[in-house]
Amino acid sequence: MSTLERPGASAGLSGGGGITKRQAWGIVWLLAAALFAWLMLGVWPDWVNAILTSKKAFASAVLNGLTLAGLYFLVASGFTLVFGLMRNVNLAHGSLYLLGAYIGYEVATRSGYWLLGVAAGFVVLALVGLVMQVLVFRRLEGDDLRQTLVTIGISIVAADLMLAVWTGTTYQIVTPAWLDGAVGLPIITAVKSNGEAVFLRYPFYRLVVLGVAIVIGVGLWLMLNRTRVGMMIRAGVDDRAMLSASGINVHAVFAIVFAIGAGLAGFAGVVGGSALSVAPGEDVRYLLASLVVVIVGGMGSITGAAIGALLIGLAEQIGLVYFPTYGIVLTFVIMVVVLAVRPQGIMGKAR
Amino acid sequence: MTALAPTDKPAAQSILEKIGAGNIVVLVLLALYPAVASDFFLTQIGAYSLILGMISLSLMLLAGYGGMVSLAQISVAGIAGYTVAIFGLNNSGVHGFGWPFWIVVPIATLVAAGASALIGVISNRTEGIYTIMITLAIATAFFYFTQQNYSLFNGFPGYTGIRAPEFWGVNWRDPMPFYYLCLGFAVVAYAAVLYGSRSTYGLTVQAVRDNPRRMRALGFNVTAHKVVAYFYAGIIAGLAGVLLVWFNGRISPGTINVSAAINVLIIAVIGGMRHPIGPFLGAVVVVLMQTFAIDIVGAERFNTLIGLFFLVIVFVSPDGLLGLWGRIKPHLAQESLRSGP
DSSP states (O other): OHHHHHHHHHHHHHSOSSSOHHHHHHHHHHHHHHHHHHHHHSOOOHHHHHHSSOHHHHHHHHHHHHHHHHHHHHHHHHHHHHHHHHOOOOTTHHHHHHHHHHHHHHHHHHHSOHHHHHHHHHHHHHHHHHHHHHHTGGGGTTOHHHHHHHHHHHHHHHHHHHHHHHTTOOBOOOOOGGGOSEEEEEEEEEEOTTSOEEEEEEEHHHHHHHHHHHHHHHHHHHHHHHSHHHHHHHHHHHOHHHHHHTTOOHHHHHHHHHHHHHHHHHHHHHHHHHHSOBOTTHHHHHHHHHHHHHHHHOTTOHHHHHHHHHHHHHHHHHHHHHSGGGHHHHHHHHHHHHHHHOTTOSSOOOO | OTTTHHHHHHHHHHHTTOSHHHHHHHHHHHHHHHHHOOHHIIIIIIIHHHHHHHHHHHHHIIIIIHOOOOSOHHHHHHHHHHHHHHHSOOSSSSOOOOOOHHHHHHHHHHHHHHHHHHHHHHHTTSOTTHHHHHHHHHHHHHHHHHHHOOTTTOTTTOEEOOOOOEETTEETTSHHHHHHHHHHHHHHHHHHHHHHHHSHHHHHHHHHHHOHHHHHHTTOOHHHHHHHHHHHHHHHHHHHHHHHHHHHSEEOGGGGSHHHHHHHHHHHHHHOSSSTHHHHHHHHHHHHHHHHHHHHHOSTTHHHHHHHHHHHHHHHOTTHHHHHHHHHHHHHHHHHHHHOO
């Protein structure tokens, strides 16, 4: 291990030598990934158990962190897209999440079809986003601060009206039977005295959430990098004026992005409301998550949102297990460290 | 309501003459306010507006002069409040060292100012609209932290039974002394901001707001100037936090939650951020709405009302009521000339 690290360190200093800085980082990441894979899949010796409480607690925390990260990614990807393109800090994003969750709940319970609720959450919120963009933000274009203030006003009114309609009750969106239950994972939590391995069982639905987040993440990436609309959006993130000058209807692009962003928030609301619960105050929680994820990951970057969501989701859940009353500090520390080292965020572009 | 109307209206007019005489008239009116106001109007409206106005003033200082919209000012006030609860006396049976107020208050103010400067250092890693996001994240994280942490912040219940001190033979908890205490602090803060805005340092901060690159090129340490502005804002917010904790008699995560943080911004925006009187004006309007809107829309829907009012102000007049007044005033002056004898 030490022989591997030495050339990397010297390359970092001199810039020449056998291995480039990039390769050295690659080796470090590979080692970290190997360590993580062993922690998850291997059978722990006693001393690791002594440090990290128990394999079961650790593995559950990691899996919970991953599913939470999936949820955070769904919410934050819309936020980061909207910000990257329009420089619009949508502080009503948390309200969009909560509204999506309530709508999903209503549709799912009344129709009896959970999938219909999910679709409704996306479609209705996409329409709400479209209306917000056309009626409100287009009028305040180029005025960052006023746009932000308006979103704050909207979030206050929205939170209050949602409280009026759905009261302070906590709702749980019921998932269909085919998503219920737990599945065994190839993760050995303990070995019984007779040599039989005990595998970790984990709720199937949470794994589905993670899978959906990955699919949507890949889909977004493909849309941004392989389609014409995606090309326009990326061009708009880099230079809005130039995109407009080259004959693209920027307002149409803005409207599409806002609809996608808001729709994803609503979608995440239904999916998250099925995994956790729907209650007033969740809007603030997911707004904070989006803010931190985007600050950490870098504004306007989907990959950044994925990395940020992973960091924050894992930090939150692992923090919950190992130092419960200081869990939030861990999230905060990550944000501060990223700001100190890389103010524009991990994947953000320097300006 | 009737008791307040005569004192409030001329106040709003004379402020906007933007001369020293205006300030004096307002001060005299505010000093005479207890003569006409009941205890309720003295504390729940008068003192409370002054306290909220001070917290918003600390935001106005940062946003108006420095161009840094910080949403963490209520957290700074909360830190001062928690410090008072921890070092002073409280009923919660956690901490409460019982130190005298003349040690506790300076400590609380300094801790708050230090925390504010730290927030300044963190949020100044980036510029512009990012400041709002970072400070909102800090405020939210601090709220969740106080709620989760019992060893330092006593978690969800927070601290109760915190009392304003008695000295010079005056019980400062009584409505009239407490009102004058708040008025004294507010006047000092207001005067300091007004004076500071015209000082060399204040002008430098305003220049940094207008063109940071040029100021950097001229050899000014832009970040240091901003962080110092956060420190000063922290002193004001900290003092207001001490008054707030004495006013409420308690401090809990609910005092510093996100809606409280946003409330501070709403007050500053409604009042206007061009002049230090704006936050106080906004505080009076918001507190009056808070108190009397219950009769109009019911206690439940107050947030919708204030939210809509805020949206209207943002759309119609970006400079708040001060800006609105600035636009109407010339028309009124012409009207009075025409209709005059």
